[in-house]
Amino acid sequence: MKVLVTGASGFLGGALVRRLVAEGAYDVSVLVRPTSDLSDLGGARERVRPVYGDLGDPESLVAATRGVEAVFHSAARVDERGTKAQFQRENVDATARLLSSAREHGARRFVFISSPSALMDRDGGDLLDVDESLPYPRRYLNLYSRTKAEAERAVLAANSPEFTTCALRPRAIWGAGDRSGPIVRLLGRTAAGSLPDLSYGRDIYASLCHVDNIVDACVQAAASESVGGKAYFVADAERTDVWRFLAQVAADLGYPPPTRRPDPRVLAAVVAVVEAVWRIPAVAVRWSPPLSRYAVALMTRSATYDTSAATRDFGYRPIIDRATGLAEFLRWLADQGGIVELTKNLR
Secondary structure, eight states: OEEEEEOTTSHHHHHHHHHHHHHSSOEEEEEEOTTOOOGGGGGGGGGSEEEESOTTOHHHHHHHHTTOSEEEEOOOOOSSOSOHHHHIIIIIIHHHHHHHHHHHTTOOEEEEEOOGGGGOBTTOOOEEEEOTTOOOOSSBSSHHHHHHHHHHHHHHHTOBTTBEEEEEEEOSEESTTOSSSHHHHHHHHHHHTOOOOOSTTOOOEEOOEEHHHHHHHHHHHHHOSSOTTEEEEEOOSSOEEHHHHHHHHHHHHTOOOOOOOOOHHHHHHHHHHHHHHTTSHHHHTTOOOSSOHHHHHHHHSOEEEOOHHHHHHHOOOOSSOHHHHHHHHHHHHHHTTOHHHHHTTOO
16 A cells, blocks of 8 residues: 655654554655654665655645555644744645645545544543544644644645544654653653652543554555544553653652642743743744643643543544653663753754
8 A cells, every 4th residue: 555654753643653664564655844854764774665745835836645545644744833924834734735746646545643632622631441422622822723723624624535544642652762842851851850859649540652663554554444534532451640641750760750840820820931932033043932721731730531432433442551661761761871861952
């Protein structure tokens, strides 16, 4: 099967490319910029067809999608660095153009990597074991949430008998090879002593997703006849106690866990100031905000997801358990020189 993967220089996209190449049943193309670093693809790099360009260039989209049977769309602006125009262009407009080009050139399948953030209400609270009946919010937490939701809606609306589309919603993808994801960033701040304890003594639960589990879900969803026009939560088998998990990993790395608990009123005031400053384009395009309403929500609201729809429609079962994934991640992290070295240049 001829397939196209976007975001191949990223954590998830790279892992998906390596899996597809290893299986041997796929002819893999990747849409990448000439400056993209594909070194994490390892030996798979020599066995893929690179198409140089980007999602904003119609000519490179034609070259990338011509003759392709399935598209895995992983590329996105995923952190909080960027302006409204950048998020709209890279998450919404780019997805619409890719959908159109894929359909026009005969693709039969389109698997979109969405996010549970698309369902997070600005003024919402805990979400425990929710399923796909959860509606989109009336007010979004940030530009990322809003644009992922808009892109997801476009993907699902494009479904037809000739063009099967679906969206997968993993949260906080983690594992060996992760250089800039939320878990890595939180560990980096823990090592630096700059991460406050925002649990305030509460248990905060989350459904995380190991990279191998979402990769397996991508492959299975692309082959299923039951996914058309649907979105699916994808998560690890284990429910994670966020702050205990951070404390455990920090201890394994030799760092104390976060203990400083800021006054909630002071925290809210700081967030308001930071978000006001980050509305300035010159600031927004250069750095991720040190604190935001979205970041606080991720660390103070429980969010766990029922994955039974994915099991029903394409046989999803986590293939990596927490203990195995964590051991692999810690070994890989040591090979990178540790968390401080890995995160020293993150913006």
